[in-house]
Amino acid sequence: MKSDGNSTEKAIPTNLRLLLLLEELARIGTPTTPTAANEVLGLPKPTIHRLFHTLEQEGFLQRDIDGRSYSPAPRLRNFAVSVLSSSRVRMVRKAVLEALARDVGETCAIVMPEKHAMVRLDRVETHRPLRIQLPQDYKMPFHTSASGKLYLSSLTARLFGKYIRATTLEAHTPYTLTNPDALTSEIVETLARGYGTNNQEYTEGMVAIAVPLLDKQDRLISTLSIQAPIQRTNLEELISHLPRLKTAAAELTELVLN
Known part of the structure; x- marks a missing residue:
């Protein structure tokens, strides 16, 4: 069940938010909007959009052709390949x-x-x-x-x-x-x-x-x-x-x- 924004914000340590977001994106497995990814994480809207922006700026995510969804960018795919x-x-x-x-x-x-x-x-x-x-x-x-x-x-x-x-x-x-x-x-x-x-x-x-x-x-x-x-x-x-x-x-x- 999704918690309210403030309680979830406190429940997820700052240094885990990006990792949990990447885990959720991998689980979904298709181009995903911040809103859809946040259905499980339950972070405040500004926070989830900030995380997506950070991942895009650093080359881990790329905006999909619909302009709203995101999918793995080369840096994230290369990271996954290196892990495997x-x-x-x-x-x-x-x-x-x-x-x-x-x-x-x-x-x-x-x-x-x-x-x-x-x-x-x-x-x-x-x-x-x-x-x-x-x-x-x-x-x-x-x-x-x-x-x-x-x-x-x-x-x-x-x-x-x-x-x-x-x-x-x-x-x-x-x-x-x-x-x-x-x-x-x-x-x-x-x-x-x-x-x-x-x-x-x-x-x-x-x-x-x-x-x-x-x-x-x-x-x-x-x-x-x-x-x-x-x-x-x-x-x-x-x-x-x-x-x-x-x-x-x-x-x-x-x-x-x-």
Whole structure:
């Protein structure tokens, strides 16, 4: 039961308020307003808004596309990954990626969503001589990548609608989906089939597929992908690796959540 503002303010020590707020945001798991997050904490309205402002200013939270809600920013996501990825976890994670890359013969990566794009968390290159070389810190806009489409498919219809109306679907190649209706159809199909595809939409000559890594509430936390040059393979051949990709995804999920 929510207490009145003054008693709750005294009940929660000052040095715990930010931690408890972050805990509540993680529990909710979707873009959240200060009012919604405060239903459990019961802090005075000025206090909860001050906490959100502090977290936003320091790079832990970012304002969502509706202008009212907040979601984890890169600094908070990196913090969460660091907590989960002890040296042992990193070692095993790399081993899973290396085994997958060896079995499918192509480059494999774990990719996470940031505010406007997907960013790489970890990557194992293929040992074959022909490969796609991307910058270490590259960022792929959501509509251009297999992983980004998966992330978009995880949004609620309301949030995806706001995204598609607000964003500019910039063309990176002649194959990039820049028509909102075409992208919407692709996202609906991605949700239905459970994996994302990229057919030269970010870089000409590169195809990719991706599957989600989910938390215990079946929320997307990152993706696992395979990418390859079209000189060696095509999208249909990559899709044939889905069973092996899903097995590796299950191993990575178990590694993080258990």
